Amino acid sequence: DAGVTQSPTHLIKTRGQHVTLRCSPISGHKSVSWYQQVLGQGPQFIFQYYEKEERGRGNFPDRFSARQFPNYSSELNVNALLLGDSALYLCASSIGTSGLLWDTQYFGPGTRLTVL
């Protein structure tokens, strides 16, 4: 079975631009979460979506937004890019059918975003 897939693999943008990152969860998983991993640090939680509803949001500015589609895939959007947004963006999926709490999250390979 395919794991979590993310696209694109790498992306280079300039300050002020907008970016869209995409994630497809493991087949049968209904929840998707997004994390930002700055070089040399642990991942930080951005969003969680389940059944197209936002279920959790981390401490990120409103420039960050996300949505989940009927097929459970998800997009993360970042507006007005700053140099500090350069990071590895990780998507994780979980089953969600038994309730979100304590679902195990499985991670994709990430999208490396560089902002110049």
Next chain:
Amino acid sequence: AQSVTQPDIHITVSEGASLELRCNYSYGATPYLFWYVQSPGQGLQLLLKYFSGDTLVQGIKGFEAEFKRSQSSFNLRKPSVHWSDAAEYFCAVGAPAGNAGNMLTFGGGTRLMVKP
């Protein structure tokens, strides 16, 4: 708010030697604890998890971890390290987030290097 501390930023061990990576957490309720491994340029792979029950949990690749509530610790161990274990290791605690969601809070990671 929950937090995770991994006191060792870098650890170097010889191939065949034993390994222990330290993890301390802060969380007001029963913790749900995870260890993930990240190879260079890759996403996170789940090694093991603790939800409840036996405080010694077994994972993949010969890893185990022991939950000690009195010490707020969840240290990762392996009896004999292989060169392929060189990677970055992250400890994480799961907690509720927002609208019935859940999130992972990660430590800063420990980079393991293996000497031949």
